[in-house]
Amino acid sequence: MTPRLTELWVYLSASPLLGLTLTLVAYQAAFWLYKRAGYHPLANPVMLAIMMVATVLALSGMDYGAYFDGAQFVHFLLGPATVALAIPLYAQWPRLKAMAGPLMIALAVGSLTAALSAYGIGALLGASQPSLMSLAPKSVTMPIAMAVAEPLGGLPALAAALVMLTGVLGAVCAPYLYRWLRIDDYAVRGFAIGLASHGIGTARAFQVSEQAGAFAALAMGLNGLLTALSLPWIMPWLERLLGR
């Protein structure tokens, strides 16, 4: 690079403008592709945009910390967006109330399935102890998963990465699973995707239907709560039972 270009790059990579703009441009491009693909689950915009940003970071040599300095303004909106989930939830309140019993049973069964199957498959294939404890809470929203993994002996950073991958995986695969199982009820579809893949699954559910989104948001919140309360004593108990 010429000295002037180098100077420009030094300035831009230290300013929040670049990370913020990169995030929004990647999202616009990813959403355009998603729309062009007819909202096909394989063209998931979260996955595509992350791949684009990661590619730009790798090619430009910009480190993630510098990128996040700008992108954090978008990241911050996750808080108010989570609070805003109360509004679609309220819109579905009559149906939620009517389905309370089945929802609680599905929550308990689904939450245990998510944690125990992740632990079981990982253990069978020889994953290390810190990896197993990072896998167990991977279906819940990132801050809860990190907080649950750490005291169990997991790695919060690995838990965060596994949470993200689970979210994308669920958002991409759930529509195929529902077609295969012949599940048409948007309430059921939303609840299962929100339980298994938290906010990224909930984002996909809102793109399909408002009702699916509301049930996904409910499942995400409830599974976060249940996991935070139950895993800290289920996992040590399970370990003792297995004599590990």
Added chain:
Amino acid sequence: MIAALTLLLVFQLAGEVIARGLGLPVPGPVIGMALLFLALLLRGGPGENLRQSAGKLLQHLSLLFIPGGTGIVLYGDLIAAEWLPLAAALVGSTFLAIVVTALVLDALIKRRKAGGSAQP
């Protein structure tokens, strides 16, 4: 838009204060969501302004996961070290969680419907 954002932030702040103050294991925004939900129940629903602004924000929920999600670039080595058990556990348990939750809920709802229609 600004009024709605202010309201959401106030509820988030209240949630954060309660979560940290009481040492709850749940993040502040999730408590904030529960508080706003209760407020909506008491008030009988959101105003038009809040409803529209929340709709716009949630429509672009995907966008908000990009900065944190890109953090995966930092953990490539951790994942690569045990990629096979991690990949199998992720795929297997995500599929199982979705399938089991959906089947259980679907069966319970259908059974309740069938039971309800049997009554006069």
